[in-house]
Amino acid sequence: MTRKCVCELCNCGRHRCTHQPTGLFEKSKQPCSVTEYAEKYPEYEGVHPRQSMKPKQEYKAGRDLMDGTTTFKSDYIPFEVTRRPGRVQEEYKPGSGHIDLGTTYKMDYNPYKVQAFVAARPKERLHATGAKLDTMPTYKDDFRAWEFSKREPTKPEPSYRPSSSKFANLTTFQNDFAPKGLVPRESFKPPNMARLSDAPFESLTSHRISYIPHQLGAKFVKPKEDYKPSDQPFEDLTIHRCDFQGLPGELSKSCKPDFSKVTSDARFDGSTEFRDRFQQWPVTLPKVHKLPEYVTPEGHMDLSTTSNMDYVGHKVQPFIPKRPISRGRRSSVAFQGNTTMKEDFRKWEVRKQEMIKNKEEMGIPTGKFDGLSTFQAHYIPHQLNPIQSFKPQNVVTRSLAPFYDGTMYRTEYTSKKPDLCPASFQEPPGYVFDDVDHRGHKYFRKMLTPLGSKSILTNGIPVPSEVAVMS
Helix, strand or coil: CCEEEEHHHCCCCCCCCCCCHHCCCCCCCCCCCCCCHHHHHCCCCCCCCCCCCEEEEECCCCCCCCCCCCCHHCCCCCCCCCCCCCCCCCCCCCCCCCCCCCCCCHHCCCCCCCCCCCCCCCCCCCCCCCCCCCCCCCHHHHHHCCCCCCCCCCCCCCCCCEEEEEEEECCCHHHHCCCCCCCCCCCCCCCCCCCCCCCCCCCHHHHHHHHCCCCCCCCCCCCCCCCCCCCCCCCCCCHHHHHHHCCCCCCCCCCCCCCCCCCCCCCCCCCHHHHCCCCCCCCCCCCCCCCCCCCCCCCCCCCCCCCHHHCCCCCCCCCCCCCCCCCCCCCCCCCCCCCCCHHHHHCCCCHHHHHHHHCCCCCCCCCCCCCCCCCHHHHHCCCCCCCCCCCCCCCCCCCCCCCCCCCCHHHHHCCCCCCCHHHHCCCCEEEEEECCCCCEEEEEEEEECCCCCCEEEECCCEEEEEHHHHH
């Protein structure tokens, strides 16, 4: 006797058995053989999970006593600190003589008349053709790929070995350096003093010398023309009005098949799986736990602790730093605020230079602005002759034959009945409900056909003739 589940009867892939949540906690040695996971992923023997090589995160505390000495306490040696002698600043003495501000550019430069540069290169002309470029570069033609072998590294092994002796705090700079007195260097920079000329300033420029004023002539006044409207009527005919003509036609017919809803005349049974299998259990009220009443203990409470009883006090001296106490260095001598900038700098009387402005040789006109341009003054209107159009007339040719709206889809389309999945029925045709396992799979047993009866195919499903007639 063959039994099939709803998952095996389904041929559309949309019907599955509802798995029970309590079926996962039942201990059974027989696995579920109807799941998709068991079909695609078979079990392999001899495969064990990989062991983790990660060390355990355990803290190992040291059991030795802690010594309070540090490297600073053991290596620090206090020295006597003396004040560094200050540098005595010498008085500034300005140099004698005058500086010559003349340059070779001013002495050797002679102005010349320069003309604009005219390029002698002819204009580039491009000779482009419409043919396709089919060339082979020399790199692709001559290049050959060579096989390279990997070079072995020639890096020498590190020969440095750290010393095991104790580190000395003195450096070569501290051992070899001897402080010496600073010797001021003599400055050869000339004094920054402007040299004034006794000659008068020459304000003549090439523009003032070469400019020749000319008198302007009278402006040309063009007489104003009156607007003359056109005598011809306005043509408001557009391309859409010329070309568009309404054509009579029939509406296209739909080739969509008629929708036939699969319904049943039987009365709807309102029973569900939850209503059939639900068992009503008696419910009792939860018990309320009553707390016992608090009773204060009799007698006196001992507030002594093990720390107060076992603690022994020791006299400990406070920590004294070995670093000398820093004292502020103050001097009773008054601060000297004079600098070389204040002593040597002299304020010069600077007067604002007057703006060099040329005298206006052209007077500003006082009359009204005419606004006449050269185009308006010299323009001569000419009569235009319209160009004759050689474009053929856009006339639509009408046909008296009816419009043919046949398509390849309409001619080759064949309507077919939709196939029904046997798992979509509450009881698949040709099968009788058997039982439900603890995982929630519904099993159906195939109905046996008696001898002499024939089976009829209903939507591709074999069904006995008696069942097909009843349906």
